[in-house]
Amino acid sequence: MVKFSKKPGSNILRQTAIIDAATAVFLEKGYDEATFTDFAEKSNYNKRTIYLYFNSKDDIFAAVAYRVLEKIEEAIINAIDEKNQDLKIC
Numbered sequence: 045m046v047k048f049s050k051k052p053g054s055n056i057l058r059q060t061a062i063i064d065a066a067t068a069v070f071l072e073k074g075y076d077e078a079t080f081t082d083f084a085e086k087s088n089y090n091k092r093t094i095y096l097y098f099n100s101k102d103d104i105f106a107a108v109a110y111r112v113l114e115k116i117e118e119a120i121i122n123a124i125d126e127k128n129q130d131l132k133i134c
Contacts, residue, residue, distance in 0.1 A: 059097050062087045063111060066104045075105060 065087035069078045083104060084091045098104045 058089070058093070059107075062089065062094055062097055063104070063107050067108050067111070070105065070108060075101075 062083060066078070066083050069082045069086050073082065078101065080091045080094055080101065083094050087094070094104075098107070
């Protein structure tokens with residue numbers, strides 16, 4: 045359960061920072077070797093804070109994978125849009 049901060053948007057920023065850190069840890073150590081301690085150290089939050097946002101390493105990995113899939117989707121949409129614009133010019 046995510047606790048709400050008094051500052052608007054701070055929870056999103058914190059969660060984003062954790063996902064950024066987890067991405068780096070997964071790339072560096074791999075899934076099996078990555079730990080909540082690693083995520084905490086890399087994000088500069090304590091493990092308790094990490095657990096407020098994610099219940100397990102699987103949840104963090106899913107968030108990282110989801111972000112990657114969003115970027116792939118965006119790239120595909122942009123490529124399709126560019127292709128459609130090229131067709132309109134002809």
